[in-house]
Amino acid sequence: MEETGLNMKIKQFLSIVFLLCLSLFANEKQKLILAVNPYKTTPELQVLHAELIDYLEKALKREIVFVVSKDYNNLITLIEQGSVDIASISPKLFATLRLKDPTIPYLASIKFADAQGNVRSSYRSLIVTLSDSSIRTFADLKGKSFGFTDVDSTSGYLYPRFMMRQNGIDPAKELGKIYMLKKHPKVIQALLEKSIDVGALYDGIYRGLSNAEQKKIRILATSEEIPHDVMIASKQMDEALVTKIRALLLAFHSTPSSSSSIAGFEEKSLFLYDRLRDLE
Numbered sequence: 586m587e588e589t590g591l592n593m594k595i596k597q598f599l600s601i602v603f604l605l606c607l608s609l610f611a612n613e614k615q616k617l618i619l620a621v622n623p624y625k626t627t628p629e630l631q632v633l634h635a636e637l638i639d640y641l642e643k644a645l646k647r648e649i650v651f652v653v654s655k656d657y658n659n660l661i662t663l664i665e666q667g668s669v670d671i672a673s674i675s676p677k678l679f680a681t682l683r684l685k686d687p688t689i690p691y692l693a694s695i696k697f698a699d700a701q702g703n704v705r706s707s708y709r710s711l712i713v714t715l716s717d718s719s720i721r722t723f724a725d726l727k728g729k730s731f732g733f734t735d736v737d738s739t740s741g742y743l744y745p746r747f748m749m750r751q752n753g754i755d756p757a758k759e760l761g762k763i764y765m766l767k768k769h770p771k772v773i774q775a776l777l778e779k780s781i782d783v784g785a786l787y788d789g790i791y792r793g794l795s796n797a798e799q800k801k802i803r804i805l806a807t808s809e810e811i812p813h814d815v816m817i818a819s820k821q822m823d824e825a826l827v828t829k830i831r832a833l834l835l836a837f838h839s840t841p842s843s844s845s846s847i848a849g850f851e852e853k854s855l856f857l858y859d860r861l862r863d864l865e
Contacts, residue, residue: 615646615647616648616649617641617650617670618670619650619651619652619670619673620652620654620664620671620673621673622654622673622674622675623657623767624787630651634673636839636847640837644833658736661682661737664819667819670818670819672817673816675737675739676815676861677737677738677739678737680858680859680860680861681737684862686820689817690817690818690819691817693816693835694706694812694852695813695814695815695816695850696847696849696850698839698846699789699793701792706813706851707812708740708787708811709808710743710745710785710787710811711791711808712745713805714776714783716801716802716803718803723753724754726749727754728759729760729761730780730782730783731756731760731783731784732771732775732784732785733745733763733765733772733785734765734771734772740785741769744808744864745785745806745808747808748808764780764781770790773786773798773802783805811861812857816850818830818831837849
């Protein structure tokens with residue numbers, strides 16, 4: 586039976602819609618989603634990653650969609666669901682993920698430049714209090730209010746608790762009120778506002794404070810060196826693309842004028858991350 590003019594027009598219209606949908610889908614597939622831990626404010630993290638994202642977009646000829654996860658645990662969920670293509674995760678999160686799945690694609694470890702232009706591939710956890718505080722030793726922590734960041738934070742939770750146990754303090758039983766403040770700068774803010782007696786954070790936050798602010802704070806304890814955050818890829822990503830992104834990251838170097846930014850990447854032994862499980 587011969588098709589009517591109306592049927593022909595409907596088919597032509599549906600064909601156009603189908604082609605448009607395919608085109609939109611193809612364009613969407615050209616995007617890559619990069620997710621990060623919320624260890625700083627979103628604007629700060631956007632600035633921190635801006636040069637890297639621009640570099641990757643030009644090299645890959647793809648748009649990078651930058652996402653800050655709701656919290657550390659949410660980032661694990663996004664990774665496991667395959668909702669992100671690349672992720673920058675804390676050392677502890679990486680160790681946790683590798684325990685579940687040792688085949689998660691490791692890309693590289695981040696090197697950061699601080700405000701003074703020093704490039705570091707590792708950092709330390711600090712336990713801090715106010716300069717005029719009576720807290721001088723680990724024993725003095727008993728009954729004191731304490732500000733952690735997130736239970737999946739290496740420097741804001743894992744290491745400070747480990748250091749306490751090493752020095753005879755059970756953080757679960759002997760501390761006073763415990764606050765989970767999520768972001769490292771909030772620990773400093775709460776300390777300066779005297780909302781907490783003691784807090785834990787990574788040393789880059791302390792180094793970024795003004796001289797006047799540093800004078801108000803006393804470092805009670807410093808951890809051993811911790812490898813910096815890790816860039817990983819989704820297991821669903823094409824292997825050739827994973828290899829290409831890894832090579833691009835290892836070739837990346839920030840401009841000399843950049844400060845408090847991602848300076849570059851390097852490969853580290855995965856043992857340095859796996860051993861963090863022993864600190865629980």
